Each structure stands twice: as C-alpha cells, then as structure tokens.
C-alpha cells in the first residue's frame with residue numbers, strides 16, 4: 074500500500090512504490106560548513122539517501138548554498154517560524170523545504186513559500202508534531218491524540234491543496250509509539266501523498282532504536298511509509314542511518330551490505346562469542362556486498378539453521394569451523410576463526426566463487442560429524458525448535474512434545490508454554 078503520489082527530492086523518488094528512502098538530520102551548526110559537510114559525507118557513506126539541516130538563522134542560509142553544492146545527497150532545509158528563511162533557502166538551492174504550516178505565520182506566508190517552491194520545482198515536507206498542534210485541536214487532543222494529529226495533518230494537506238501546491242510529503246510525529254502507528258495508519262487512508270515516518274525524540278541509541286524499530290517497523294510491514302528518519306540522542310547522525318537500514322533489511326524492503334546472523338548462545342557455548350560477534354560486525358561494516366554471515370556458538374547442532382548463510386563459523390573450545398553455503402570449508406584454531414573467516418570471504422568475493430580445498434573440507438566435515446555424534450542426545454534450543462515445529466505441523470502443538478519414551482535424554486519433559 075505505497076502512497077499513490079510520488080515526489081522527487083533532487084532525483085530521489087519518494088512514495089509511489091519507490092524504495093523507502095533513508096534520511097537523517099545533521100547535528101552540527103549548519104553555519105559551520107566544514108563540520109556539517111563532514112557529517113553529511115559520513116551519513117552518505119552510511120547509506121543516507123537524504124539529509125536535513127537546521128536553518129534557524131541567515132548565516133545558516135548562507136552556508137546552505139555551499140552545502141547543497143558540495144553534498145553528495147539531496148539536502149532538506151528545516152525551517153520553523155520564519156517563512157523568510159524558507160524563501161531564502163529555496164534561493165540558496167535547497168532540494169526540499171521542511172516546514173510546519175502551523176507555525177510559519179498564516180496562510181499568506183505559507184502561500185508565498187508554496188509559490189516560490191513551485192517556481193523553483195522544490196518539494197516540501199509538511200507535518201505536525203504531537204507537541205505543537207494548533208490551539209483549536211487541543212480539546213480533541215485531550216480526547217483522542219491520534220485523531221487530533223491526523224486532523225491537523227489533513228488540515229495542512231488541504232491548506233497546501235488550496236494553494237495549488239501538491240509537491241509534498243507529509244509527516245506526523247509523536248513520541249508515543251502506539252499513537253505514531255495509529256495516526257499514520259489513519260493518515261495513509263486519508264491522503265495520497267508520500268509519508269515521512271519517525272518516532273520523535275525516540276531516545277538513546279538503545280531505547281530509541283527499539284522504539285523506532287517497533288513503531289516504524291509495524292507501519293513499514295503494512296506497506297505504510299515512504300521515507301524514514303530514526304531520531305536518536307547521539308551526535309553521530311550516521312548511527313541513525315545504520316539503524317534505519319537494519320529496519321529496512323530486517324523487513325527485506327531494501328538490501329545494503331552484509332547481514333549478520335548469530336545464535337543467542339546458551340550453556341553449550343565454549344568461547345567468547347560476544348567479542349567474536351562484535352569483531353565480525355565491525356569488520357563487516359567495510360563490505361558493500363549483501364552477503365549473509367552466520368556465527369554459531371557451538372557445533373553441537375552441526376551447521377543446521379545457518380546452512381543458508383553464505384559464510385559462517387561455528388566454534389568449540391579449541392577449534393572451530395569455517396563454512397560456506399551449508400558446507401564445511403576448513404577447521405581452524407579457535408583463535409584464528411575471525412581472521413580465517415574474512416580470508417575466505419575476501420577470496421570468494423575476489424574470485425566470484427567459493428574456493429573449496431577438498432582435503433580441508435573433508436577434515437572439517439569429519440570434525441563436525443564427530444561433535445554432532447558425541448552430542449546427539451543434547452536438546453539444544455535449535456533441536457527443541459525443530460521438534461516443536463514438527464509437532465505443530467502434525468497439529469500436536471498443545472501436547473507434551475517429548476516424553477520419557479521419545480526423548481533422547483529420558484527424564485526431561487518439555488511442554489509448549
């Protein structure tokens with residue numbers, strides 16, 4: 074259910090079925106061109122399709138000229154309260170203007186900006202925030218914050234349409250995740266314009282990422298949302314971009330760079346997987362290819378659920394295994410696992426195919442088979458999941474899954490919660 078309308082922000086399509094665009098906002102003083110450009114280059118490298126900069130003063134507009142010229146990605150000027158700045162930002166070459174029609178000084182001033190934007194072919198983002206709804210909606214806001222947010226957004230849409238300006242996207246921002254979801258669902262039914270999604274003031278990298286993943290992920294999974302911004306309390310805007318990409322990758326809406334999968338670990342783990350996974354994640358950031366890399370904490374289950382991964386490792390106390398496409402490549406000392414994994418990844422990417430040394434692969438297979446055999450009776454999380462899945466397929470999901478007769482470790486009982 075993509076938006077019906079599509080707009081272009083300097084060549085980047087938003088809405089109308091275009092890939093969900095990732096955007097962020099610089100945290101620098103815009104007038105500091107050097108610092109702002111440094112941050113824009115970082116966010117562009119991290120995968121931002123668009124970047125927004127705050128334009129609260131005339132010196133920021135001056136800087137905007139240079140920034141727009143030098144930026145590798147389209148630049149959106151963020152304007153509040155002062156329509157003159159919006160007019161100047163269009164003159165300075167801004168690729169898009171973000172403004173809240175409710176705080177810019179009335180219909181006439183909004184009209185001036187719309188007229189200039191039309192002449193310049195510049196789109197706008199119009200939107201409302203839960204903290205700044207127009208006075209006449211305050212009573213409704215007390216009764217139903219969601220309806221008030223949507224009413225305000227629809228009023229702004231009608232205002233722009235009344236000014237014959239339709240080159241815009243719309244945003245409803247709230248700090249409240251359920252309200253963000255409900256309001257955007259309702260708005261998507263009411264207007265055909267592209268929607269900008271975000272949970273405003275989401276919080277720290279940890280909590281803000283989770284809130285955004287839940288709020289935006291729910292909407293995106295329903296096909297609602299055409300561009301997203303993750304708002305995090307960090308000076309490093311590229312972190313917002315990385316989180317946005319993880320959400321889009323998790324929903325398989327867009328592909329960028331590697332995907333890392335890792336087991337949750339359990340009492341069978343025999344090496345320091347925390348640091349190994351962190352190291353692999355860090356090193357994978359240097360790769361643009363959409364490879365899937367798996368990290369398993371032990372070889373008790375074999376390669377099992379990670380067999381679809383392009384590459385992976387599974388560890389044991391002193392040794393580990395590198396595998397590719399579900400097949401062992403070679404056994405290596407545990408301490409060399411990460412380096413050996415990246416050697417294999419690099420070789421394969423260079424050659425366009427995985428190179429298999431048959432003797433080493435056979436040695437790896439034997440090592441794996443021995444561990445699997447030694448641990449055949451272990452009820453690992455993966456094996457329990459397989460048993461539950463098999464029982465569910467047979468329609469026995471509510472039954473005791475294992476009893477003394479069928480359990481490979483007689484005496485243990487597992488029931489579905």
Ligand code: SF4
Nearest residue numbers: 336338339370371453
């Ligand atoms: S049994 Fe599964 S969860 Fe536990 S360490 Fe091994 S692979 Fe990881």
